[in-house]
Amino acid sequence: MRKLSIVLAITGGIILLVGVSLFLLGFFKPKLAGISITTTPAATVFIDNVQVGRTPYEGTSQPGEVTVKLVPESADIPLSPYETKVVLSSGIKTVIKREFAETEEKSSGEIISFEKVGGSEASLAVISIPDSAQVAVDGVSRGFAPVKVSSINPTEHQVVVSRPGYGPRSISIKALAGFKLTLFVKLAPDGANPSPTPAPIEIEEKATFIQILSTPTGFLRVRSEPGSGGVELAQVKPSEEFPFIEDDKATGWFKIEYQKGKQGWVSNQYSKKVEKTTLAATPSPSPSPTPKPAP
Structure with a gap:
């Protein structure tokens, strides 16, 4: 009777160990x-x-x-x-x-x-x-x-x-x-045939820029984060204008693109938003080729 109890206990322990191992393997295995x-x-x-x-x-x-x-x-x-x-x-x-x-x-x-x-x-x-x-x-x-x-x-x-x-x-x-x-x-070029070159059409485009105002130092710091605690990335001068990206609701600071591909934050105390309308030349519409059904 005692031997049977020992065998059952060992068997139960093995089953429990295998079950826990399988569970842990499934738990820690990364999802597909x-x-x-x-x-x-x-x-x-x-x-x-x-x-x-x-x-x-x-x-x-x-x-x-x-x-x-x-x-x-x-x-x-x-x-x-x-x-x-x-x-x-x-x-x-x-x-x-x-x-x-x-x-x-x-x-x-x-x-x-x-x-x-x-x-x-x-x-x-x-x-x-x-x-x-x-x-x-x-x-x-x-x-x-x-x-x-x-x-x-x-x-x-x-x-x-x-x-x-x-x-x-x-x-x-x-x-x-x-x-x-x-x-x-x-992106794909407009039209299937680039020749002849279509005549350009001027259209109006509206864009928002940030204009730098006069500062006591003669320049304004561009920082990595909104607020004076951000790391200085560059300096911009009064009257310069830069593309507007977004504003920070907490501080009111503006995010600008101060160089192509580079962005940073400037104080709204020494800058303001300006709306500009520009004329952009775009190709006139070209006839589209007749679509063909997919095989």
């Missing part, structure tokens, strides 16, 4: 990363040189960097394939959209990816090809790509990326708390 790919027309999908299906494609993978190759399916004209590297995040879906054309230059699309940064805030970074495309979030201009919005509500947003001479792209995104959302956008 998701990937969603849509294209026009349909395309064969390769991930790390392995054919995994065709678009529209939804799949999962281990977190980390992967190489995605898309080979368009077209019986009419040869279309340019697309290859890129993306970093997949655990428990997060990376989104790739691609519209193929005869060349890489004429193709367009976007990639939405996430990077865990911790904390409770969400942020957004927008990169464009070609660069210096104008970026608007929910109808508000945020400057020119590459641009970073350091704090954005963790909810759905509409981003429009545009540049004269190129077709704009409107992208729906959903920012997540504790993650930086990176939006990579490839």
